[in-house]
Amino acid sequence: MNGVESALDFFAAMAIFSPLALAFFMLLAFVFQLKLPEKIIALVVELSVFIALAGIIGLVLLFLSNGVTKWGYEPFPTFHLESFHFDFQFYFDWLSLSFATLALVLCFVIAFFSQRYMHREPGYQRFFVLYSIFVSGIVIASLSGTIESLFVGWEMVGLSSALLVVFFHERIMPTRNGLHLWIVYRISDAALFLASYLLHHALGQGFFQAILEQGSEGLAHEVSSPVLVGAGVLIFLASACKSALFPFSGWLPRAMEGPTPTSAIFYGALSIHLGAFLLLRLNPIVQLSPILAWTVVFFGLLTALVSGIIANAQTDIKSILAYATLTQVGIIIAEIGFGLELLPLIHIIGHASLRTYQFLRAPSSFAYYKSLEESLGRTDLNKHSPKGRMANTGPLSLAIYSFALNRGGMDSMLEKFITKPFVQMFKLADIFEKKLGSMLAGIDHSKTRNHEERS
């Protein structure tokens, strides 16, 4: 191993292990109920994100100075047992480095912002524990070189996001919304898990490098196309859930229940783009089938259109921003469906940065608008409110307005046709179970039920 390779490995280890060590340290302190001072927490978080960022910058500089375009890093030996192997590897190329740089810069900014924003909040430490799990997850997901390592990061991001939505856990609504988010994320995880199996089955491994080097045409020549298309469909489903594409968009405005910094980083910047990143990473598989590629474009554009309409009828700033974000994400997904690579990446970076700024600015923008109102008078601003805009409009506009107010009826549709019948089926089974149990035990079922209802 020459000097450049050693340096590449060193910086790669910095980028990966710094957030992991942070998550481990924070979790350990949390499990052992050690109350760390706010300043120490903030310092540790910022320092470790900074070290990871320095590692990424070091890699970028080495790539530029030595003409390296890709680099694989294997921190742990592959777990291998007969035909089963679990490869926990990382892959650095311009795509992963760009996304990781974006992620770490935004994580650093948000950590800095949260230090003050969360000051004296009772759950300060809990916030940063979950935040550090998120940072580790997003770094692992963005730098992963195999579908297995991506899955690890993907799950960590999902769990931390759901728990941060429920950060204010004394209120009921955040718990409901957090659960909603978790359900969608678990569907996404299951789809990614099955996709990873199909990729292994089709290619014998899940290395991104091999997929990218072969490209769509190479893949089509070498392996059974239906299996890979199946994997592509599952990857798209996983991305659609993670990026809140139509009809899974319902969780996005609900996720705004969490503290503002988390809304900014998760739903404005990183989590929401992780689905798009996955599609971009595995674009050769998506492009393998024109029907799948057009489906991606269709759902991207549909999401953009529907979210654009819904955003116009929202009455709170976070929801407006959430749907505005979704409009852009829909367009990014459509760009990926068209087979573009550089444009979606630039779009992701620009959009994520802008939304982070807007989400962080959102709470103080009320004060800004108030001062503006005081200077200009209320009438001018009321013209821009949804109610003002929808005044004196025809029936079509009202129908669209009503559609937008109902958020496209997506949640109610999913609830009516999927969730409710499913839960109802198991409720009936539960009643049957109780009756059967009472009968076999020789207990009067009605008495047991009355007792349960009273308790």
Next chain:
Amino acid sequence: MNYFFFLEASMLICLLGALISSLAKSQEKIRFITIYSSFFSALCAFASYLGFYFGCQGFITLSEFNAPLPALSSTLYFVVLLCTPRTKFIGADKPFPSSLLLLSQALSLLICSSSNNSTLFLLLALEPLIPLIDLIRRGERIRIFLIHWMPAWLIAITLAFANNLPNEITCCLITILVVIRMGIFPGHTWIVYLTEKCSFSIAFLFIIPMTPTLILLKNNQLLHDTHASLYISWFAIASIFYFAGLTLVQRSLRNFFTYLCLALSAMVVLGVCSGEPLQLSAAYSLRNSLWVALLGIAIIVRALEARHGKLSLFQNHGFYESTPMLGIAFLVCGLGCVGFPGTSAFISFEMLADEIIPSSPFFGMVMVFSEALISISLLMVYFKLFCGKKVGWSDIFRVRLREMIALWVIIFLIFGFRFLPLTDISTTHHALEKSGQQQPH
């Protein structure tokens, strides 16, 4: 070296402890004897594990396959006793079943170290006597228990003593026995009743170790040859989905926990029914990981019930503010149950699904989907228990040091179990292959 009698000593300590505690009059003394007997037994079991690692054995010979199990089992028994609130021992309406628990620990040590098929069947027949005695002691009805267990006892004793049964009949009997003992659909009703009416510690220490997996592993080839494993798989997959779905709609915490155990044990049974060595290793490792994680949840459920009484899942309880440690541990154990990355069940679960999908894509998909359902219901229950309006804080909500230690041990095992010697999948796989070669088909 055959003079390393720590395993035998650990069983003897439990038996002696059970005897002395049943004779003792003072509740305080009973508590002292129970906890210390369990502790020294766990210590001896751990010494036997280390002894095996360094090549020392006693009368009962361990193999690479079961060497860590007695240590794990007795540690978990000790952990359960350690965090049992003092109020359960002293001044409770129904006296704590101390001697029964120690007997159960001795039996569990024997099961874990047993390698003979007939002995296993015999122990399997003896094991349910402990919850049965507890039910009788508590004055509960035993009809449902007997309806299920009368045939199961008959089968277990037949299998233990009749050596010349035709293969088809043996497999048929094993299938019925496994369906009843593991609570596979439709033989599960008695387990729901047991967790409701029996002492919770006795009930969950009986259900969680999933003892029949050892029988399935020992008779794997036979079951495979007669296609009985296929029928068990069908029962198991139906159970996984059915119980996973039922966890979503439970209104009582105990029932939720019971269905969670049933769904996960059905998942282990599904894995163990295969003839593929990789799948067997994955299922066996998964069983060991689930043993720890489920026991962790059981301890938390018991700790919450000890503070609050039986808990319904109708409303949010908001326990986090008063008992954050229980909340964190619940989350960690829950993640351990669904094989979240980093926990010891992660690789086992990945490997199990990876092996099941090629042989039966339908089974694989149902398994992955059910695992998602379980993880949803686990987080839902976490929210119900630990989120919501804060309950009025009083000293009883404070987590005691003993409980903390117990939970730290569980959390350590959830994350670090596979790093201990002889506990990773590769060792299990190697041991299974070795035992498969030795086993006459």
